[in-house]
Amino acid sequence: xxxQYALTLFLASMLIVAFAAIAGSGHSSDLPAPPAxxxxxxxxxxxxxxGKEHSLSALKGxxxxxxxxxxxxxxxxxxxxxxMEKLAQDYQAKGIAVIGINSNVTEPxxxxxxxxxxxxxxxxxxxxxxxxxxxxxxxxRTPEVYVIDGNNKLVYHGRIDNSQKVEGVTANDVRDALDxxxxxxxxxxxxxxxxxxxxxxxx
Amino acid sequence: MRFRFLILLVGLAAALTFAxxxxxxxxxxxxxxxxxxxxxxxVRDGVSATEIREIDLEGLKKLLQRDPKDTRPLLINFWATxxxxxxxxxxxxVKIDSDYRAKGLNFVAISLDDVTDVKTKVEPFLKEMKATxxxxxxxxxxxxxxxxxxxPTWQGDMPxxxxxxxxxxxxxxxxxxxxxDELRSIIDKQVGSKQ
Numbered sequence: 592x593x594x595q596y597a598l599t600l601f602l603a604s605m606l607i608v609a610f611a612a613i614a615g616s617g618h619s620s621d622l623p624a625p626p627a628x629x630x631x632x633x634x635x636x637x638x639x640x641x642g643k644e645h646s647l648s649a650l651k652g653x654x655x656x657x658x659x660x661x662x663x664x665x666x667x668x669x670x671x672x673x674x675m676e677k678l679a680q681d682y683q684a685k686g687i688a689v690i691g692i693n694s695n696v697t698e699p700x701x702x703x704x705x706x707x708x709x710x711x712x713x714x715x716x717x718x719x720x721x722x723x724x725x726x727x728x729x730x731x732r733t734p735e736v737y738v739i740d741g742n743n744k745l746v747y748h749g750r751i752d753n754s755q756k757v758e759g760v761t762a763n764d765v766r767d768a769l770d771x772x773x774x775x776x777x778x779x780x781x782x783x784x785x786x787x788x789x790x791x792x793x794x
Numbered sequence: 795m796r797f798r799f800l801i802l803l804v805g806l807a808a809a810l811t812f813a814x815x816x817x818x819x820x821x822x823x824x825x826x827x828x829x830x831x832x833x834x835x836x837v838r839d840g841v842s843a844t845e846i847r848e849i850d851l852e853g854l855k856k857l858l859q860r861d862p863k864d865t866r867p868l869l870i871n872f873w874a875t876x877x878x879x880x881x882x883x884x885x886x887x888v889k890i891d892s893d894y895r896a897k898g899l900n901f902v903a904i905s906l907d908d909v910t911d912v913k914t915k916v917e918p919f920l921k922e923m924k925a926t927x928x929x930x931x932x933x934x935x936x937x938x939x940x941x942x943x944x945x946p947t948w949q950g951d952m953p954x955x956x957x958x959x960x961x962x963x964x965x966x967x968x969x970x971x972x973x974x975d976e977l978r979s980i981i982d983k984q985v986g987s988k989q
Contacts, residue, residue: 620951620969666876697878731951731969749949753936762936784941786872786906786950789879789970 625729625737625748628781632743635724637692637717640704647690647743650715654686654773655740657765659751660725661691661716662733663698663706665788670755671734672710678751678765679714685773686741691716694725695733695791722792732787736765738772746778750785846905846912846920847930851940854932857902858944860962866900867984868958870944872932874906875915879971880953884923886974890981891927897985901927906952909933959984 626632636646650656659675662668679689691714693703700718707716719725728737738747747768754760764783771778849857860868871887873880891901903925907916912931920929934940941950945967948954957966957980966980 622970731949750938753938755937756935759935782949784938784948784950786874786937786941786952788877789952791878 622731623726623729626745628745628748630745632739632745637719637724639715639717640700640707645715645717650688650690652686652688653741655738657687657689658737659689659691660694660730660733660735660790662693662695662788663702665733667755667787668733671751672712674751674757676712676714682769687769689714692719692724694719694722694730696722696793697791722790725790730790732789734787738765738768740772746772747781749782753783846916848909848933849930851934851943854940855943864900865960866898867960867981869899869901870956871903872906872952872954873903874952875911875919877952883953883971886972888923888925890974890978894981894985899981899985903927903929905929905931907931957981
């Protein structure tokens with residue numbers, strides 16, 4: 592009887608230790624995980640700042656698209672305005688479309704429109720009300736980039752390049768990925784880490 | 795000749811004036827603070843203020859490896875004044891620092907602000923928050939090696955909070971705004987167990 596009690600106590604304590612270990616290693620972010628490299632991105636529809644609906648399939652180029660989660664007020668995202676526009680201009684003729692997505696609940700469509708005009712951004716910028724597309728992509732910060740190929744396969748997810756300051760850039764991660772993809776090669780660096788502003792969602 | 799002498803005289807007077815103006819700013823407190831290389835709170839004019847030390851990738855690695863003699867649990871928070879969620883959770887962190895420091899928690903807040911924003915943005919924010927934890931500013935061109943030195947699975951989401959136990963093992967990590975009660979209960983276990 593006493594032995595049984597000791598065993599129960601032992602098992603119970605083991606269970607507590609196991610639970611503690613699970614809790615300790617547990618979930619480190621509250622957001623859905625982003626799609627894996629190589630997975631197919633489903634089509635979606637979002638309105639632009641004028642309220643006109645666009646689908647990914649209609650906007651993307653024949654060779655793919657670069658989706659950039661961006662912001663109007665984030666200094667990191669703003670540091671990349673010129674680089675985003677240049678990327679759009681440089682790759683348009685190569686069949687790649689740059690698509691901006693603003694998922695910040697704090698930044699209304701009117702602000703997205705005036706910001707684009709002020710910063711001379713000519714590529715499509717979509718307003719993601721309710722951050723639904725950001726949720727689907729597991730996007731957390733601005734700027735954050737997702738590159739898909741002509742068959743909607745995700746080939747790159749991460750930063751634009753390796754320095755917030757344009758003069759410090761020594762690695763153009765997104766351009767390198769696009770060039771490899773366009774040359775029919777496997778993308779060697781499929782992601783890159785960088786600090787950015789948190790996407791403000793409705794909570 | 796007389797003209798040259800006049801210039802010399804004016805120059806000398808200017809130098810003396812400059813020295814006179816510059817001297818008061820080199821108060822003993824400021825001098826001592828700039829020499830102190832260990833991050834830590836210091837008290838200035840009765841108001842607690844935090845000295846912000848700049849670190850590079852090597853400095854970050856050193857901070858994470860820690861002094862073997864320091865057996866306190868270490869709490870690290872990556873933040874910036876331009877990060878809204880970081881600003882929002884900061885009062886909770888200030889409170890955690892003041893509640894747990896005496897119990898042996900070592901807290902270092904790592905700012906990712908631009909070096910040029912220290913005086914204009916970082917310091918005023920810390921003052922407003924009445925922050926007393928150690929604050930360092932990570933100054934790196936390419937953030938990726940620094941991010942991966944902390945955690946290979948981290949993509950740079952902010953804020954990011956890590957708790958290391960006495961042995962330097964990560965026992966808690968969270969990307970996004972922390973839940974203070976959850977973090978506190980984990981710190982409690984760390985500072986509560988016997989040394």
